[in-house]
Amino acid sequence: MALSESLNDHERNSRIEWRLYYNMLVTRRFEEALLRWEHQGKIAAQTFPSKGQEAVAIGCCLALERGDAVIPSFRTRGAMVGMGVSIAEQLREFLHSPLAAGDSRDAPHHSSWPERGVMPGSTMIGGHLAMAVGLALAMQFDKQPAVSVAFFGDGTLGSGDLHESMHIAGAWGLPLIFVCENNGWEMSTPWSKTRKTRSLIPYAEPFGFAARSVDGNDALDVYHSMRWARGVALSGRAVFLDCLTFRSGLYSSHFGEVRSGIEEDLAEAERRDPLKRMADWLTSHGVATGEDLEKLAQEEDQRLENTFSEVLAELK
Numbered sequence: 001m002a003l004s005e006s007l008n009d010h011e012r013n014s015r016i017e018w019r020l021y022y023n024m025l026v027t028r029r030f031e032e033a034l035l036r037w038e039h040q041g042k043i044a045a046q047t048f049p050s051k052g053q054e055a056v057a058i059g060c061c062l063a064l065e066r067g068d069a070v071i072p073s074f075r076t077r078g079a080m081v082g083m084g085v086s087i088a089e090q091l092r093e094f095l096h097s098p099l100a101a102g103d104s105r106d107a108p109h110h111s112s113w114p115e116r117g118v119m120p121g122s123t124m125i126g127g128h129l130a131m132a133v134g135l136a137l138a139m140q141f142d143k144q145p146a147v148s149v150a151f152f153g154d155g156t157l158g159s160g161d162l163h164e165s166m167h168i169a170g171a172w173g174l175p176l177i178f179v180c181e182n183n184g185w186e187m188s189t190p191w192s193k194t195r196k197t198r199s200l201i202p203y204a205e206p207f208g209f210a211a212r213s214v215d216g217n218d219a220l221d222v223y224h225s226m227r228w229a230r231g232v233a234l235s236g237r238a239v240f241l242d243c244l245t246f247r248s249g250l251y252s253s254h255f256g257e258v259r260s261g262i263e264e265d266l267a268e269a270e271r272r273d274p275l276k277r278m279a280d281w282l283t284s285h286g287v288a289t290g291e292d293l294e295k296l297a298q299e300e301d302q303r304l305e306n307t308f309s310e311v312l313a314e315l316k
Contacts, residue, residue: 018287019062021219021279021282023081024219025300026300027050028054029300030081033305035250043094043095045094045108046107049250050075052217052269052274053078054219055222055245056078056216056222057082058082059222062082063226064147064226065230067144068230069118069135069147069149070118071135073151074109075181077109083117087307090111091308094108098315110122119131125152126161127159127161128150129161132178133148133168133169136174139175140174148176152181153181154184154185154186154200155186155187157200158186166178166204170238171208173238177229178239179243180241181243182242184198187251187258200242201242204242209239210232210239211240211241212225212242214243216245217269219274220281222243246269248270279293
């Protein structure tokens with residue numbers, strides 16, 4: 001990859017800013033390809049795109065260390081990317097390859113790779129949060145220098161599992177980090193119709209959680225907030241990261257767009273798009289040029305098509 005001469009490949013690839021951008025790009029292009037392939041009849045499994053929210057998963061996961069465990073929500077595909085699960089491994093779940101993890105017995109958004117720290121999720125909204133608490137309890141018992149992380153949307157506030165999990169984790173001081181992808185919508189219902197405040201911090205702090213409001217569209221803010229959270233969690237206090245963001249894409253490939261009257265919100269989300277903001281940072285700091293980033297996107301699109309063909313060949 002012949003990119004800008006301002007930095008050599010090793011220097012660029014070692015920078016956290018570049019890694020944040022690249023992993024967000026991979027996540028977005030992969031999800032866009034999944035939507036395209038489903039439209040073309042090449043795959044059938046439903047996709048829950050995270051367009052506009054990629055900084056949350058990527059920023060968090062790149063801040064973790066070996067031994068840490070994450071449980072993604074059904075929309076947190078970036079967590080799989082950020083934890084090092086390859087596109088080929090994820091595609092095998094969609095295409096039901098004989099090489100798929102767990103023999104493709106679960107939905108692609110619930111697939112797990114425990115050896116990479118990606119644990120299985122739950123179809124029930126909030127059901128995976130108690131599992132994350134259990135992981136944190138095991139880490140505490142075994143005195144492991146590791147944390148358990150669970151992602152979920154703000155619509156999960158209506159789930160009893162969230163409140164019960166926060167009660168236990170807060171009382172026992174577990175090495176647990178809850179990451180709320182707070183996009184302000186519960187499917188087609190805006191947050192203002194379901195709770196008093198946009199922030200979920202007022203709901204978490206009474207349980208004893210250390211809490212921080214995060215710009216969920218700023219990958220660097222997310223990354224540094226997770227580094228802080230990891231230290232606090234290992235010191236004996238559970239943490240709640242309230243990552244304010246906005247979903248720019250569809251609810252899912254099957255349901256399409258279920259929100260109404262969001263034209264102004266979409267325009268604002270485009271201005272604050274996490275990929276655009278990270279790209280602006282890279283170019284303004286001389287890490288890459290606009291041409292570099294365009295070439296990178298083109299190469300990634302081709303790599304996705306090549307990977308699809310390779311995984312498809314495994315079925316024959």
